[in-house]
Amino acid sequence: MSASKTPSRRNFIRGAAVAAAGTLAAPHAASAAARTRNLKIQSSWQPGTTGYKLFEGWCGRMVELTGGELSFQPFPAGAVSGDFQLFDAVRNGVLDGMNLFPSYWIGKMPAAVWMCTYPMGLNQPSHWDKLYYSYGAQEIVKQAYNKQGLEWIGIVHHDINLIHSKKPINSLEDLKGLKMRAPGGIVAEVFAAIGAKTTLLPGSEVYPALEKGTIEAADYVGPAVNYDLGFHQVTNYIVMGPTSTPCLHQPVDLMEISFGKRVYDSLSDRMKMLLPELVDGYSREHYCGIQAANAEAWPKYEAAGTKVTRLSEEDASQMRKVAIPLWFKWARVNEDAAKLFKIHLKVMQDPSVALIEKSDIAGFEI
DSSP: OOTTTTTTHHHHHHHHHHHHHHHHHHHTTTHHTTEEEEEEEEEEOOSSSHHHHHHHHHHHHHHHHHTTSSEEEOTTTTTOGGGHHHHHHTTTHHHHHEEEOOGGGTEEETTGGGGGGOSSSSHHHHHHHHHIOOOOOOOOHHHHHHHHEEEEEEEEEOOOEEEESOOOOSSSGGGTTTTEOOSSHHHHHHHHHHHHHEOOOOOGGGHHHHTTOOOOOOESOOHHHHHHHHHHHHOOEEEETTSSSSOOOOSSEEEEEEHHHHHTTSOOOOHHHHHHHHHHHHHHHHHHHHHHHHOOOOHHHHHHHHHHEEEHHHHHHHHHHHHHHHHHHHHHHHHHHHHHHHHHHHHHTTTOOOOOGGGGGHHHHH
């Protein structure tokens, strides 16, 4: 929970819920509904996937949750805008809001590399909650989005990311020369430094590329959604980290909810206060819904003949040595990136997190 979520704010939320119930039960509910403002919001989730079903469900309750003030019209990936154009579509008013992976916007907003998961970084959802809401990263992120004509509302927890491969990968050595999809930015650079031949593709193009053999492996999201997309039909292996760290390259894949700044500024003060709470609730719902679907997906992979291979602790240590210099390279891209990365270093050295020690980063400067 954010430090700003005070008792008075909680009282406001409870009051808003009571008011919403009264509004919906009132005799003039139909006329109130006629005044409901509809906002168009596109997700990076593809239609029919577990992720998009959860997103649709949340949007479908928005009239009730806001007491009739707002409705959200959901769109799946590519319906109105391509994934890599979604940033501009929201900024320019083609869409009102978006639910996407910040890693897609590193080219337009380099600080985004520190707004979401990265190789050998914070590897538990609680670490990211601490980063954003205890150590103050949310304020820097809000400012970075505002500079782009956008309003960041909050993070949405999702899952680890898997690598699906046509070939067995039992060590980092097996990545050398491998043609694989990566999300770009620091993730792609780490794999390239290890020896993989990376290419950037939106999620909608991963399955066709694997099917045609254009790529031999692909980083994408978690087990349930990847099963929904049929990755088990075009690959034979899932590559993970050691049991101590099941994912090395993107262990906590975050999404976010944001709106165009002009749209956000036009909302009532009540909505500006309520939206972060609604996104926070959706984050928990989304994460738990994905994890429940994952539990059902793993046996399906086994039945399909998919084999899970694991990298070793030695591989994890080697990837960290490759990743750390790139951490500092990306931290020096601009002022916002530097500010965010400094917070990451504090959280990673927090005694209750303890992912790195001072000796791990000795000699590196931002």
